[in-house]
Amino acid sequence: MAAVQPRGRLSPADTRPARGPEDDEGLIYMQCCGQEDVELRDSQRGASVYLPAGSSEGAWPSAAPLTCAGSSNSFRSPESVEMDEIMAAMVLTSLSCSPRVHSPPQKDLLPASSSSGDMECGGGELSDSGSSGYWSWDHGSASPAPSPSVTEMDGSLGQPPDEGLHMELDYEARRYKGSGKGAYRCLWPSCGKVLNSRVGMKRHIQLHHLGGGSEHSQREEDFYYAEISSEEEPAPPSPAPTLSIGPWASCSSPLGASTPGTLASASAFSTPLSQSAPSSVWQIHTEHLYQVLASRSRSVSVGEQWLQRNSAPTRSQTISASPSRNHCTFRKGRGEAKKCRKVYGVERRDQWCTACRWKKACQRFPD
DNA sequence: AATGCCGGGCT
DNA sequence: AGCCCGGCATT
Secondary structure, eight states: OOOOOOOOOOOHHHHSOOOOTTHHHHEEEOOOTTOSOOEEEOSSTTOOOBOOTTOOBTTBOSOOOOOOTTSSOSSOOHHHHHHHHHHHHHHHHHHHTOSTTSOOOOSSOOOSOOOGGGGSTTTSOOOOSSOTTHHHHHTTTOOOOOOTTOSSSSTTSSSOHHHHHHHHHHHHHHHHHHHHHTEEEEOSTTTOOEESOHHHHHHHIIIIISOSOOTTHHHHGGGGEEEEOSSOOOOTTSOOSSOOOOGGGGSSSOTTOOTHHHHHHHHHHTSOHHHHHHHHHHHHHHHHHHHHHTTSOOSSOHHHHHHHHHSOHHHHHHHTTSOOOOSTTOOOOOOSSOOHHHHHOGGGGGGSOHHHHTTSOOSSSOO
């Protein structure tokens, strides 16, 4: 799958091209997305932009003023330094406004391990390291090009390009703020206990709800609590910040068949909460909600909304070319997510989600 | 064969 | 509503 995930890596070779002092005025190097050799070569300052050969048209905005300021200069005149500072500020500014937090997959950028799970809004890691721009690139194989002169931004997206990022940043900020504040609420039905320590909450869930502390529940309790902040919880129905609703949106059946499965699994098994919390919250909510919706017709459950919100654009976009499915009686194919049955095994059926136990569509690891 | 889950039945 | 399972589709 071409869901390339370029991490904004600046390899030393890229950042420090072995050039002479004439670089000062002549060349500005643009590092982005592991692009092999994106180079701004202007005989007059700031003139033309050389995009990498073979870059698909439209994938890159035409004039991308992204430069890694100071990346190529060793010796500079004071004016040059000042200029670079200005440019650095501009770069930072534009990066922080980069609309490309979620862009269509770039063409062959890095052969690097592409985990499309990172496309999910909460899943991308937010590096707070000093390397500005790391996060934004990481977030979505993004061309970091934030040019104000870009004429054709994400026209496909119906919203102003900045908006997505702002919402996302807002979300992240809230998340991290929440974690800083450290309030955790147990989501176990009819429990709702609130603790201010994550460890304590884990222990609570283990002891009270998971019945002891075997190793497996180590991960599982993540499903059963959520970070909360003093503010009220964000209203779930807000439109997906990063992901467009795929062609399936018109259908009430969650045909997304996208990768939140991997996502869910990843969040459940790879790493701690900070990543898994939001999706887990949704999952656990849907799971419990299932009991309410169980014997109704499956119209649009919260889980399905979750699914639609989180279905990875890469997949849904590639699939979108498939023949239109107007009627929703299409039976969902098997997702690639591990379901409770696989995860826990038949012998631990009591740990399955309710839906799985009832041989219904799994709510803990939705496709 | 194993898995996922729809449809439907039972309590 | 909660629970279970036959049976089918998919892998």
